[in-house]
Structure formats: structure tokens, C-alpha cells
Amino acid sequence: MSRRDERRKKVEDSFEEFRLAVAAALGNASREHRELAEERARDMFEVMVRGGGIDRALDDPLLKKALAKEEFSSTVAQAMLDHVNAFRTWSERGPDQLSSLVREVSPAAASWPHESWLGDAGNADGSSVPELWRIGSGVVRSAPEQRPFPVAVPLLDQAHLHVSSTPDSRHLADGLVENLLLRVLSYFQPGLVHVHVWDVNQLTGSLPGLYPLTRAGLLTVHDPSRLHEVLDELSDHIRRVHTSVLVDGHLSVRAVSGTGRRTEPWRIAVLFGNRNALKEEQQQQLQRVARNGLACGIVLVIVDIPVTVNSPIETVTLKADQTATCTMTGKHVTVALDPPFPRTLVPRACATIAEKREERRKRFGTFGDLLPEHLWMESSSAGVVAPVGYQDGEPVSLGLGDTSPHALIGGPSGSGKTNFLYAMIGSLAARYSPDELELYVLDFKEGVSFAQFAPGRKDPSWLPHARLVGVNVNTDREFGVALLKFLADEMRRRADAAKQHEVTKLEQLRAEDPHGRWPRIVAVIDEFQYLFGERDQVTQQATQLLEDVARRGRSQGIHLVLCSQDVAGIEGFWGKSAIFEQFTVRVALPKARRVLAEPNNDAAVELPRWHAVVNHESGVRHGNEVARIPDSTSKDTFDFLQRELFRRRRPELAEPILFDGSKVPALHGVQDFRLLHPGDVTPTVLLGQVIDVAGSAAKVRLARTPGRNVAVVGSLVQDAAAVLGAAAISLGRQHHPAEATFTLCCLVDEAEPAAQKLAKQLNTAGHTVDVVRMDGIRELLDRTAKRLTETITGTASAPPQPHYLVLYAVDAAHTLLEQKDPATRASGLDSLRTVLKHGPESRTHVLGWWRGVQRLKSSLPPGVYDDIGAWVAFDVQGKELISFGPEQVMAWSPRPRRGLYFDRFEHSRPQVVIPFDTGEDIS
Numbered sequence: 001m002s003r004r005d006e007r008r009k010k011v012e013d014s015f016e017e018f019r020l021a022v023a024a025a026l027g028n029a030s031r032e033h034r035e036l037a038e039e040r041a042r043d044m045f046e047v048m049v050r051g052g053g054i055d056r057a058l059d060d061p062l063l064k065k066a067l068a069k070e071e072f073s074s075t076v077a078q079a080m081l082d083h084v085n086a087f088r089t090w091s092e093r094g095p096d097q098l099s100s101l102v103r104e105v106s107p108a109a110a111s112w113p114h115e116s117w118l119g120d121a122g123n124a125d126g127s128s129v130p131e132l133w134r135i136g137s138g139v140v141r142s143a144p145e146q147r148p149f150p151v152a153v154p155l156l157d158q159a160h161l162h163v164s165s166t167p168d169s170r171h172l173a174d175g176l177v178e179n180l181l182l183r184v185l186s187y188f189q190p191g192l193v194h195v196h197v198w199d200v201n202q203l204t205g206s207l208p209g210l211y212p213l214t215r216a217g218l219l220t221v222h223d224p225s226r227l228h229e230v231l232d233e234l235s236d237h238i239r240r241v242h243t244s245v246l247v248d249g250h251l252s253v254r255a256v257s258g259t260g261r262r263t264e265p266w267r268i269a270v271l272f273g274n275r276n277a278l279k280e281e282q283q284q285q286l287q288r289v290a291r292n293g294l295a296c297g298i299v300l301v302i303v304d305i306p307v308t309v310n311s312p313i314e315t316v317t318l319k320a321d322q323t324a325t326c327t328m329t330g331k332h333v334t335v336a337l338d339p340p341f342p343r344t345l346v347p348r349a350c351a352t353i354a355e356k357r358e359e360r361r362k363r364f365g366t367f368g369d370l371l372p373e374h375l376w377m378e379s380s381s382a383g384v385v386a387p388v389g390y391q392d393g394e395p396v397s398l399g400l401g402d403t404s405p406h407a408l409i410g411g412p413s414g415s416g417k418t419n420f421l422y423a424m425i426g427s428l429a430a431r432y433s434p435d436e437l438e439l440y441v442l443d444f445k446e447g448v449s450f451a452q453f454a455p456g457r458k459d460p461s462w463l464p465h466a467r468l469v470g471v472n473v474n475t476d477r478e479f480g481v482a483l484l485k486f487l488a489d490e491m492r493r494r495a496d497a498a499k500q501h502e503v504t505k506l507e508q509l510r511a512e513d514p515h516g517r518w519p520r521i522v523a524v525i526d527e528f529q530y531l532f533g534e535r536d537q538v539t540q541q542a543t544q545l546l547e548d549v550a551r552r553g554r555s556q557g558i559h560l561v562l563c564s565q566d567v568a569g570i571e572g573f574w575g576k577s578a579i580f581e582q583f584t585v586r587v588a589l590p591k592a593r594r595v596l597a598e599p600n601n602d603a604a605v606e607l608p609r610w611h612a613v614v615n616h617e618s619g620v621r622h623g624n625e626v627a628r629i630p631d632s633t634s635k636d637t638f639d640f641l642q643r644e645l646f647r648r649r650r651p652e653l654a655e656p657i658l659f660d661g662s663k664v665p666a667l668h669g670v671q672d673f674r675l676l677h678p679g680d681v682t683p684t685v686l687l688g689q690v691i692d693v694a695g696s697a698a699k700v701r702l703a704r705t706p707g708r709n710v711a712v713v714g715s716l717v718q719d720a721a722a723v724l725g726a727a728a729i730s731l732g733r734q735h736h737p738a739e740a741t742f743t744l745c746c747l748v749d750e751a752e753p754a755a756q757k758l759a760k761q762l763n764t765a766g767h768t769v770d771v772v773r774m775d776g777i778r779e780l781l782d783r784t785a786k787r788l789t790e791t792i793t794g795t796a797s798a799p800p801q802p803h804y805l806v807l808y809a810v811d812a813a814h815t816l817l818e819q820k821d822p823a824t825r826a827s828g829l830d831s832l833r834t835v836l837k838h839g840p841e842s843r844t845h846v847l848g849w850w851r852g853v854q855r856l857k858s859s860l861p862p863g864v865y866d867d868i869g870a871w872v873a874f875d876v877q878g879k880e881l882i883s884f885g886p887e888q889v890m891a892w893s894p895r896p897r898r899g900l901y902f903d904r905f906e907h908s909r910p911q912v913v914i915p916f917d918t919g920e921d922i923s
């Protein structure tokens, strides 16, 4: 081979080598490319399959071919495996768990098949409420195994329901609503659930199976053109619940009822629309009802009305393919709604519910039914509320709190006011312990209406909440003023305490001072028009105090309940709008006038016997609730409860103060008397009982200063003897035997028995008593005057000892005392004046009775009356007393067994006193 050929071959070989190398490289690249493309296709397939879900991919016709390919088989297998694994926990446990959950929270009609309950009326009293209500069954479509589970939605107190459907699935919506309503209606006692239906399209026709409920008032079908009326009614209801049921600070009816019987029925309002939006105004009103309704027991079921509401709401969306989804289970669960309950059974079931409801309605709600299962469990922190009667078998409550502070009750005589008060007081007293609620009750009319609350001879029990019981107050209008004054003082005390804790209301004060005792106070004044009976100072004072307490009592937990046969004529009351505006709670008994907002609200006119209109909206018509009031005054009603409450009271609780205007108070029963004991330097005389809340005595301190004598002025021996007797006996109690001298001067025969009795009583207590009559008076006064003169001139041999001259009818001796001693030219009158003038400094005090003002004046130096520092006047006109007291005495008009009392040293204004019964002895 030539060299040339050799070179050529080399070149060719090299090319061949190169070609082979390129070919190999290209072959490799192409294989890799293919492999990559395949891998990528598998990845994309996997993404597609997993992204949409293997379950869907298997059903997807577009993917059918790809799924069959050999190269994707492992991807499909893996995805299926992963799918099964991902759902393993759910598949194994999910449906069962949900089934048992629904079984647990949705008992009986709330979820069970209709065969077990439809046709029976429920007996649940609302103390516990199913949390969920069954609507159908659901499956998780994407799960490898489609095991159905029950689907249930929250409803009462928890959420509204919004259902939207298509024209093809609307019938399902109707069925859903009907089933749901039947479940709820059949679960509870008939009457606890009321249904309102409004359908934009039809006057009648929606939910026809439920129509038998109408006759029992459980179903109201509203006019299609009057949605606003339905919404108004629901809004009114919300308002009423807020003012009458949620008064004690609870946020919802459910919270008020606690674990007890539901006091307020649920109202389910079903609104059927046509997928068009509501008018703006109605939309807003609906939103308001939705927002505030749940707390007040209102549930909205809104079908095919586009709404947005700012409150819990469940949504069920029905599709044209007859399946549904709901917010409770989310979009991945397909819900198959339960089929409608059998057509024939539904009306029958509703008829049974209606019948039972009628039975309940006619049931006689007794006083016992007003009482809670457990006594004294409620807190009055934000108010008090208690049922007082029944409307259609359901309780009607009365509440007093910050929003409804005071109540005005009216009804003519015999209409049942007293009975109503007993129902109210009993119902309250059973719920709130005496630490939560105190009662002050006052009855102006004659009779024993409130005497039951205080210990009596026949029934020694008393109502532990009662702190003050005033009966037969009658003409002692001052007692009404005293009560109002006490309340005003207590109000200020509470306001001061609140201020110290930097709060303003009782509720806050109780939170800040949890160990303090701050009960709510309810003060009941029956026949309160007596307070305003005359145009005088008492009326003026009563008006002022009432205005003060009415306006400011609410925040300090002080509530007034004023009752009257006829409030219409009480000028002093109605003339002051600031007062009566505060009386937002009105109770009108049959034929009551003016209690409700007339002329538009005449509900009381037609009211049957033993019924009352209870209104928490200042008497305007929409606040009316008509209640039948149970008999609460017969034997074994209130008295029975009181004995039970009495048994439960704390042993140290004091019994209520009883003021009985028809009774003479016993000196020995008065706390002020019991507290007297020997040893006080300045003795105190008790003259009678003043008209105050504490039942205090009228006291005069016999200090050793001028003027410390007591005069009783009046013509009747009985009144005078009672005052002088009480004064002397109370003095006797403050001296050891023989320490003081009592000289009784009986100057008229008619006083003899009283003087004898007093002498005996003082003797029994170990005191020295001299009894002097007309023949000894001159000598007594001369002798006493002489001793006193010696004492003040310093010539007396012994220090002055207490000496009390009790003079009956001093003026009878006037002529005798006027006579002058022929030797000294001094008269007995001079001696009397010396005793009055200088006695007190030397522990000699006169307790004297004069039978008239003029006669008293005659015993004193002309125009100088200072030596009588304290007096009690009986049948004497006020204007006669002006020389002895302040201007206010002018207003005094005498009345039987009542005196006007004034102590120049202690008082700025006179007080009314009731003379004591001094009893037979003082031991």
C-alpha cells in the first residue's frame, strides 16, 4: 500500500470512528430523551390524577385511555393505595363516630327515625336542648368506601338556618323545613315551640301538614304582603324579652332558665322567598331580628331569600341534582336529605300536639307551679325576675332591674291586687334568698293583708325576706314617709359605698365587694294614694322622697312597687312626670284605670276575673302580656311556702319590724326600752313610739339643764296617762331601788286608776313612790321649791337626789295654787314655776299633764315657756302650739291616739307619737 493509500485509510478509519462515536452519542441522547419524556408524562399524569383525586380520575372519561396504559399502571396503583391510606382513619371510624355523636346530642325526635316518635307529643321541658337536629345523611364522595352518616344541624338558641334551592329542588327545601319543624315540635312539651310562616308566593299552601297546629295557636301563617308585620312582631317580642325576662343581667333566655324549665317558648319564623332580594328596609329589619333573636328564643329559617346576617347561621344548599351540601359538613360531604315524613302521619301528629297543647293551656297553673324546683338558687345581682301567672299554660314573669326599676299596680277593690302581690312576693321569695332580696311592705288600708309576713299568734312563722311590715297604716301617712326616707338613706349609703369602690351600680358594687351584703330591696306600698291624700307637708315630703327614690333607686337596687285601687286620681303622682316615668312595669287587674297607656291600651277593660295585664313597656299596647294569676292567698298556698322559707332562714336573722297602726305598741316590747338600765348619768324618758322604720321610741334626755321637763297637753286622761306612765316606768328602769323618788300627784278623779297603777308598777320595781292629791299639792310644791332654792343658794345639806314629779292634770290645782301665803306673799304657782325653772339642774324633773295649751301657759311665767323643753300634744290644734314649737306644728290636726311630740333640744320639726301600752307591771 502506497503511503498515500495508507494515509487515506487512516483518515477513513478516523472518520468511521468519529461516525460511530457520534452515532452512539446520538443514540444515547435519544434514549435519554425518550425516557425523560416518559417520566415527565407519568409525573404530569400523577399530578393530574392526585390533583383531582383518584376517585374522580377513575370516573373521568377523558382519562379513561390514559388510565388503561401500562406505563401509568404503577402511578394509578400508588395513588389508589395512598387514597385508601389517607382515608383509612375516616373510613374506619369517621361515620361511626358521627353516628354516635348525633345519637348522643340529638336524642329522640331530634334524630331518631320518625317511626319511634311521630304522633306522640313531646315531654321535654326545655331544661336541656338537643344540640343538633337531623336533616339527612351524608357521604364523603371522594372516600374509597362511601359509608353514610347522619347529618344534623344546630338550631334553637344556637343558629338560624338558611336554605337555598333551585327551582328543581325547591320541593326538597319544603320537605327539609317540615321535617325539621316536626322534629322540634315533637321533641318539646306542646307550647314550648311556636311557628310563624311567611311565604312570598302563597297565602296558604306552605307546610300544609302543620295546619292543625293553628287552632292551638302554635302555628301562625302570615299574609304574603305583610312581611313587615312578621318582623315587627318578632322585634316586639325581642324587646319584651329584654325588658321582662332578661332583666336580671342574663344574656339569653337560655341562661335565665338555666337547667330549669324553659320560661319563654321558642319562636321559629320560617320565611319562604323566591330568590329575589328583600327590600332594603326589610333586609335590615331581618338582620336585626337575626342578630338579637337567638338570645330571645327566636330562630329564623330562611328559604330562598338572599341574605347576609351577622349571627350564627347554618346554610343548606340544594342542587338541581337533588343533592345538598351544608356548612355543618362542608363541601366535600354530599347530603341526601331525609324524605318527607309520610303525608298521612304529619297532620295527625300535629293534631295530637295541638290537643295536648290545649290540655296544657286549660291546666290549672297553681301557686305551687310558680315556685322553682330548688329554693333560693338565684342571684339578684342584676335584678329579680319571677313568674306571677300563666298565659295559655305558660308562665308570665315580672322583673325588676335596671331597665325596669319600679312597678305600678292598679285594680279596683276586690280585683285581686292583694292576691297578685302574694303571688309575686311568693315567687320572688322562693327564688332569691334573704341575702339577695329584702322586702319592705306597707298597706295603708285597714285589714290584715300583709300581716301574714310578720309573726302572728296563730302562725308564728314570718317571711325571712321581710324587714318591715306595716299594716293598717291608714292615717299614719308619716309611716309611708318614714319608709321612703329610709329607702332614700339606704340609697345614699349604697351610692357612697359604690363611690368608694369607684363604681356606680349595685351590680358592679357586688362584684367589687363580694363579701358585702347588698341585697336588692323591693318596697311594696299598697293603697299608696293615701300618701298623697291631703295637700300638706306629708304629701310634699312623700312626693319629694318618692321622686328621689324612683329616679335614683334603680342603680342602687332599690325597687318600688306601688299599688292602688285607683291611680287615676293621684294628682301628686301624675303631676310629676319624673316620678311615674320610672314606673315602667305596669300591672293592670280587671277594670284598672290609667295603669296602662290609655286611650290606646284598654286591655284591662275586657280582662276576665283573676287575670292581670303584665306590661314591662310603661303600659303601651305591644308590651301587654295577659296572665291568669293563681290563687295565692288561700290556705296551703303562700302560708305553706312561708313556713318552708322560715324553716330555712339563718337562725340569727331578726324578725321583721311590725308596724300595726291599729295596735297600741307595748312599752316592754320596744328595743329602746329593753336597752335602758341603771347607771346612766342622764336618764332618758320614753314617751311613746315614733312613726319610723326602726320602731323607735320618742326619747327625751333629762339632762341637768334648764327646761328638761316634759308636758303632756290634751283633754283625754287615757292619752296623757299612757305618756306619763311610760315616762315614769322608763325612768324607773334606769335607777336602782330607792335611788330616785317618784311623787305622783293625782289632781282629778279620772286619773286616779292610772296613777294607782303607775304607783304599783314603780313600787313593784322597788322604787319609793309618794302619791299626793289636791290636799297635798301645795305643800309638795312649796317644799320642793324650798329644797331647790337651798340647793342653788348653796345652803342645802345633801347633794340633790333624782326626784320626779308626775303631775296628773296640773291645771286642776291652778286656783288653789294661785292663793298666796299670807306670810310670805308667795303663791303655790310661784313654787310650781320655781320647780319647773330650777328643778332640772338639781335632778328634779316635772312630767306633767295639762288639759289645754292655755292652761299650760297659765302655769308658766307670762310669755316665757322655756321651762317646758319637751312636750306631747294630743287633741290640740296645731296653731295653738305655735308658742311652743317651730312653724311646722301649725300643720298638725289631731287624730285619735296620736300625739305630736317636740323636743326643743333635739328636733327641728315635730314628730307624731303613738302612746305606749305600759302593761301591768315592769318586771
Ligand SMILES: Nc1ncnc2c1ncn2[C@@H]1O[C@H](COP(=O)(O)OP(=O)(O)OP(=O)(O)O)[C@@H](O)[C@H]1O
Pocket: 411, 412, 413, 414, 415, 416, 417, 418, 419, 420, 565, 610, 611, 629, 630, 631, 632, 633, 634
Ligand atoms: N287569682 C285568684 N284566684 C282565686 N281567688 C282570687 C284570686 N285573686 C283574688 N281572689 C280572691 O278574691 C278576693 C279579693 O281579692 P284581693 O283581696 O286580692 O283583692 P284586692 O284587689 O286586694 O281587694 P281589696 O283592695 O278590697 O283588698 C279574695 O277573697 C281572694 O281570695
